[in-house]
Amino acid sequence: MVFVYQRTDSAFETANLSEIKELDKIVWIDILQPNEEEIKQIEALFNFKLPTKHDREEIELSSRYWEDSRSIKINSYFFVSFFFVENAKSHYNESVSFVLQDNILFTVRDSELQTFDMLSQMLLSYPKELYTGYDVFMQIFDIRIDRDADLLEYASRECDEIRKKLLWESGSHSVEVLRKISTLQEFTLKVRQSVFDKRRILTAMAKSPKLSKQIKEDLSIMMKDINSLIEFIAIDDNTLDNLQNLFLAQTSIEQNKIIKLFTVASVALMPPTLIASIYGMNFHFIPELSWGAGYHFSLVLMALSSAIPLIYFRKKKWL
Structure with missing residues (x-):
């Protein structure tokens, strides 16, 4: 499908x-x-060759931005997310190609993207001061940067929810929580790739002689916004690392509690086991064999031998 946008008087x-x-x-x-x-x-x-899908997915710097006497060719990542992180397939980077030639912007993509839908509605409903393809290109990147900021704010809110759950809710050290932390890390990584790609492209464009002074000033403002997003990403990365460490620490504490319980139980049962083993020996000359209270004595002795370690552990605050 090809959508052509023409500028009329108003x-x-x-x-x-x-x-x-x-x-x-x-x-x-x-x-x-x-x-x-x-x-x-x-x-x-228009007398030029459109970028192929293979061209759009190239990762070399020379393939991401190319400028000649007639045009500027750009391949960029656009982060796609459905605002939930339960499944890693819910977010990915989609490659989009831009060609700026003769004041016309050509965009080539393989899937529906919200940024382009928003811009299309904006142009048809509330036309702004957009007269050239360069203006439209800047508007696309402006919408995309705002979108990335929204995604990072969402990730930050998710981190806060996970932190509260880990600190205040019992049973929060589940596999689902760890999976969500890991998926959020991948989510933030994909946003970072997209934002870094935008910074690299805008930095290269700022050196172009084809751009007007006003567009270069707008580029400078966008670069400041992108640098702010990069700082925000670093904060989210640190937060997620701290959450993962907190999760592992809580898991270790729970495991230690279980190990301690089994250790105490084993130590408490060792004296009765020893006593039962002694009185279970098949020797004829055991003094208590002919004692009428010998059986009850052995039971009391085993109970005391179990109680004494437990009392000792409780006084030491190990239980």
Whole structure:
């Protein structure tokens, strides 16, 4: 699918490829899962080659940002999340390609992304001062940065909930809590990859001679916002590490309690076992064999031998 956004005097309107008449009115062409025919039409009409899926997923720096005399080509990560972390498949980084050429922005992507839907609604409903593809590109990144900030705030709230659960709720050292901490760590890692990628792209763009002074000033503001997000990510990372250490400490305490219980039980039962073993020996000349109270004496002796270690442990506050 190809969505063409054209600027009129006071608003934006959409068009199909076949309806394009005046190229100078086009501001943004959004290309979603294009077929071969659509790719050929765009490449013939605008005289350039669209990035392939393989190009979008390249991780080398030279493949993430490329600028020549005619255009700027950018491959960026867009973090996708459904605002829950119970499943690691609920968040991932989606690659998106941007091509800026002749004041037109071309975006190439393989899946629906909320950022682009929001911008589309914004352009059609509340048109802003967006006249070129560079303006639209800056607006996309601005929306994306705000979205990443929301995701980090969500992760921070989740960390607070886990901390409260670990400190105040019994049975909080479950596998589910550890799984949630681990998934949140992966969640934050994916956001960090996306934010770092944005910083690298904007840093490279700031050096471009194709950008106006106003756009470079806007880039400077965005860079400050991104640096703030990076500091926020570092705080979340430290918090998650502390939560994991707290979880492991609580698990160790619970295990120590269980081991201590078994140890006390073993020590308490050792004297009665010894006494029972002595009186269970098959020797004819045992003094208590002919004693009428011998059996009751042995039972009392075993009870005392169990009670004395328990009393001693309690006085030592081991129980």
